Amino acid sequence: MQISRNISLQPYNTFGIEALAENFAVIETIEDIATISKLTKQYQQWHLLGGGSNILFTDNLSGLTLYNQVKGIFIVQEDETTVLIKAFAGEKWNDLVQFCLQHNFAGVENLSLIPGSVGAAPIQNIGAYGVELKDVLEYVEAYHLDKHETEIFSNKACRFGYRDSIFKQQYKNRLLIVAITLRLNKIPKLVIGYGSLQQQLEKMGIVKPTIQQVAEAVNIIRTNKLPDPAKIGNAGSFFKNPTISKFRLHVLSEQYADIPGFALDEMNFKISAAWLIEQAGWKGKREGNVGCNPLQPLVIVNYGGATGKEIYNFSEAIIQSVKQKFGIELEREVNIW
Numbered sequence: 001m002q003i004s005r006n007i008s009l010q011p012y013n014t015f016g017i018e019a020l021a022e023n024f025a026v027i028e029t030i031e032d033i034a035t036i037s038k039l040t041k042q043y044q045q046w047h048l049l050g051g052g053s054n055i056l057f058t059d060n061l062s063g064l065t066l067y068n069q070v071k072g073i074f075i076v077q078e079d080e081t082t083v084l085i086k087a088f089a090g091e092k093w094n095d096l097v098q099f100c101l102q103h104n105f106a107g108v109e110n111l112s113l114i115p116g117s118v119g120a121a122p123i124q125n126i127g128a129y130g131v132e133l134k135d136v137l138e139y140v141e142a143y144h145l146d147k148h149e150t151e152i153f154s155n156k157a158c159r160f161g162y163r164d165s166i167f168k169q170q171y172k173n174r175l176l177i178v179a180i181t182l183r184l185n186k187i188p189k190l191v192i193g194y195g196s197l198q199q200q201l202e203k204m205g206i207v208k209p210t211i212q213q214v215a216e217a218v219n220i221i222r223t224n225k226l227p228d229p230a231k232i233g234n235a236g237s238f239f240k241n242p243t244i245s246k247f248r249l250h251v252l253s254e255q256y257a258d259i260p261g262f263a264l265d266e267m268n269f270k271i272s273a274a275w276l277i278e279q280a281g282w283k284g285k286r287e288g289n290v291g292c293n294p295l296q297p298l299v300i301v302n303y304g305g306a307t308g309k310e311i312y313n314f315s316e317a318i319i320q321s322v323k324q325k326f327g328i329e330l331e332r333e334v335n336i337w
C-alpha cells in the first residue's frame with residue numbers, strides 16, 4: 001500500500017468540505033489488510049473513511065487516513081427460504097441493495113438509496129422507513145488496528161441501538177470493518193407501515209407490492225425530499241431524533257398539541273427532531289453558505305464554499321435554539337472530525 005501525503009479530502013465527503021489528510025492510504029485488496037499492521041504501528045492516530053456521507057471535517061486530518069475500497073458480493077449459503085450474502089466493506093451500500101433486489105432477496109428494500117459504503121453500515125446501524133441494518137445483519141468481520149487480529153462480531157455482539165453500535169462507541173476508530181454478512185429472505189416480510197411509504201405506494205396504485213416496488217417507492221420519496229449531495233453538499237440527517245419520557249411528552253403536548261411522538265416502549269417516546277427544528281424557526285433558514293434544508297430541516301446544507309467550522313457553528317445554534325424553546329438537547333448524528 002502506498003502512502004500519499006497532504007491529500008485533499010473534498011472529493012471524499014458529501015458535504016464537499018475542503019480538508020487535508022496528512023497521510024492517506026487506499027486499501028484495495030484483502031492482502032493489503034494483512035499488511036496494515038506495518039503501517040498503523042507508525043502512526044498515533046487513524047481515521048477510517050468510507051463514502052464520507054456521515055462525516056463533517058472541521059479540521060485537517062493528522063495521522064493516517066485509511067480508505068477501504070475492497071469490493072465483492074457473494075452468496076455464502078442458501079436454502080429454500082433464506083440466504084446469507086457476504087459483502088466487502090468497499091462496496092457501495094446501494095449496490096448491495098441492487099444485488100439483493102435483482103436476486104429477489106428481501107430485507108433491505110426499505111434501505112434503498114442510502115449513500116455510503118457497506119463497511120460503514122454497521123457503524124450507526126443505518127435505518128430508514130422502519131427497517132434497520134440490525135434486522136438483517138448476521139455478522140461483521142473486522143480487523144483490530146491495535147491488536148492486529150480479525151474478529152467476528154455476531155449481531156448481538158455489535159450492540160446495535162438507534163443509530164448506534166459498539167463500533168461507534170468502544171471501538172471507535174480502532175476497528176476496520178472488512179466485510180458484513182446479511183441473512184435475507186426469499187419469502188418477503190414487507191415493512192410498509194411508515195406513513196410516507198404507505199402514501200407513496202397508494203399514489204402508485206399498488207396494494208400488494210413486490211420488494212422492487214417498495215424500493216422504487218422509497219427512491220421516489222427520497223429523491224423528492226432529500227438534496228442530492230452531488231448538487232448541494234450535505235450528510236443526510238444532521239441530528240438524531242431525541243427520546244423523551246411519556247410524562248415529558250404529555251407536558252409538552254399541553255402546549256404543542258401536534259408534537260409528533262412515536263412510542264418506543266411503555267415509558268419512552270421518539271420525537272421528530274425535524275419538527276422541533278422547524279418549530280424553532282430554522283426550516284429554510286440560511287446564514288452565509290450554510291442552511292437548513294427547506295424540505296427536510298434535519299438536513300444541514302453547504303450551498304457552496306462553507307467550511308466545516310461554519311457548518312458546526314450553525315448546528316450548534318440549532319441545538320441551543322431547540323434547547324431554549326423545548327428543553328430538549330439534540331444530539332448530532334453526523335461524525336465530527
Ligand code: FAD
Binds near residue numbers: 049050116127173234
Ligand atoms: P463515512 O461517512 O465515510 O463514515 C462514517 C463513520 O463510519 C465514520 O466514523 C467512519 O470512521 C466509519 N467507517 C467508515 N467505513 C468504515 C470501515 N470500513 N471500518 C470501520 N469504520 C468505518 N443514514 C441512515 O442511517 N439512514 C438514511 O436513510 C440515510 N440517508 C442519507 C441520505 C443522504 C442524502 C446522506 C448524504 C446521508 C444519509 N445517511 C443515512 C447517512 C450515511 O449515508 C450513512 O451513515 C452511511 O452508512 C455512511 O457511510 P459512509 O461510507 O459514507 O461512511
Ligand code: NAP
Binds near residue numbers: 127236
Ligand atoms: P418522515 O417520514 O418525515 O418522519 C419523520 C420522523 O418521524 C422520522 O425521523 C422517523 O423516525 C419518525 N417516524 C415517521 N413515521 C414513523 C413510524 N411509523 N414509526 C416510527 N417512527 C416514525 O422522515 P424522513 O425525514 O422523510 O425520513 C424517512 C426515513 O428515512 C426515516 O426512517 C429516516 O430515519 C430515514 N432517513 C435518514 C437519514 C439520515 O441521514 N440518517 C436521511 C434521510 C432519511 P426514524 O428516523 O427513527 O425512522
